Amino acid sequence: MKITANKIFSVLCIALVLVNVYILVKGVALSEDVSFYEKELVRLKQENIEFEQKIYALESITKTASMAATLDFGKYNEPIFTDKPQYAFNK
């Protein structure tokens, strides 16, 4: 079978077109991935800040003190050893 130069050139051209199309499609897909992860990063960062804010709002001593006052805690737990130092000295 005789393969002519023209046939080789045609096959090469078609192969080149296919490779180019493949690279283009891959490039678009990768760009979409980059775009997706960019958005995902922003979302996760945002979520992190919101959780952090919720946790710290719950840990707030001001809020705890206010709740304790509402529930009447802390009214009867005045430390005794400042008035009766013998307790501190364990006597």
Added chain:
Amino acid sequence: MRLLFYFFILSLAVIVVRLFLIQILFASTYSADYTTTEKIAAERGKVLDRHRDPLAINQTKYLLYAKPQEIKNKDDIVSKIDENLHIGEATISARINETKDWTVVATNVEKENKEKLESLSIPGIGFDPQRERFYPEASLAAHLIGFVGKDEKGEQIGYFGVEGYYDRDLAGLSGVLKSERDLFDRPIFSGDQEKVAAQDGRTVVLTIDKAVQLIIKKNLEEAVEQYKAKAGCVIAVNPKTMEILGLSCLPDFDASEYYDYSEDVFVNWTISSGYEPGSTFKPMVMAAAIEENVLKPTDDFNESGPVEFSGYTIRNWNDKYEGKMDITRILEKSSNVGMTYVGSKLGKKKLYEYITKYGFGDYTNIDLQGEARGEFRPIESWYQIDTATHSFGQGISVTGIQLVRAFSAVVNGGYLMRPYVVKEVIDETGTKEREPQVQRRVLSERTSAIMRKMLVSTVAHAEAKWDIPKGFTFGGKTGTAQIALGGKYDTSKTIASFIGFAPADDPAFLMLVVIREPEVSSWGSETAAPLFFKIAKELLVYYNIPPDR
């Protein structure tokens, strides 16, 4: 086949010509289309207390914008926005200015409201995230932390306190992302990407403890209400290092909603305003006289009555005079006549020298924004009477932090230390710790020990009887200063104060309590001192300090 060949050649030629036009001849026009430049905002650093509990962190709120050209039914949209944000239909309508392409409708929109509005799918409106400050402890340490507001360009900037002083450290540096994007704003994979990463702000760890802050603030609030005072401040420090353990002033503000308060509330007057210290100044003058060996605590003094000094009559606060007494008694009964004697023994020049050495009239260099120097005239402009009045704390204006620093030097062995609020700065390279800094030595260890004893005696033999925690030795001094208005003292308006420390031999804390214009009683011994002992009692328990006698 030949046709296909020519077709390829022609296509290639078209592409080459087109690329030449785009990349060479009209490069600048086309590059603007596909190169986007984005600012990468730096995350503002956190402010933590000494146990690394947060005092200031970040939160996201949203900016609601409108594109008036895309809005068809304005009234309907205005009504829908107002149903969620409650800022008034007239305000919203005015903000949606039809002559503009883009306009801000509201800022600081909460996430819940944003989601509600988004679910309505209103055309022509959108949201941009905004990073805002969140203060989990609300106003607990407002005057220490300050707040984050906007500058004239609308950029975030810290004001007052730590937010103001450490603004550059906290703010960080913004970054830039330049990238080539396609029609759908996706990055072009084979295109140029240029990224200068943002440098997030540093986190600062404060010397204060939020539990100590709460103890101070809770008691201060009760006292201001009880004594019907105009304002009040408490500063607690470790006198050996001058690290601030707690600082609270009333009235204060919620830093998250700073815009709802008047500007005068933001000022931390323990560092930004001067006042006449009155009798709380006496221990510094007494210590100077002992250091200079012009007096000993056991020396005799005859308090026979008011004294004349360059045409003025100097009297005691209660106009009572005890006759013969020792020097320690001068402090115990807070004798102005006695302090005039101490001042005269010390002499004008030495008195001036020591007041300067204690740092009055100069910045303490505390790391908080807006520090004032107080008012202390140079010796050349002193009147003759000044040697007498300065000896008992009149005619001089000091800031609370100056007084605390000088008093700490009196009890800590004589070292004048730089007060500080930030103990650690954390960034990606690690943690930088701040060491206590001695500014100079003012007194010897011997004088300091004598003064501690004299101040313990002052508390023990004070005329007022306080609820002092049993088993603990306290040292301290009361002060009541009248407020000068238009060159005269207004007897009805006073600044009542008490400065003290415990345990006396090895102080764990030193605290200044200042009550401004109390109506119930004008005396420091009846307002500031009881508050001092109330707070001290709780601090002794919190720090687990055992009784010392």
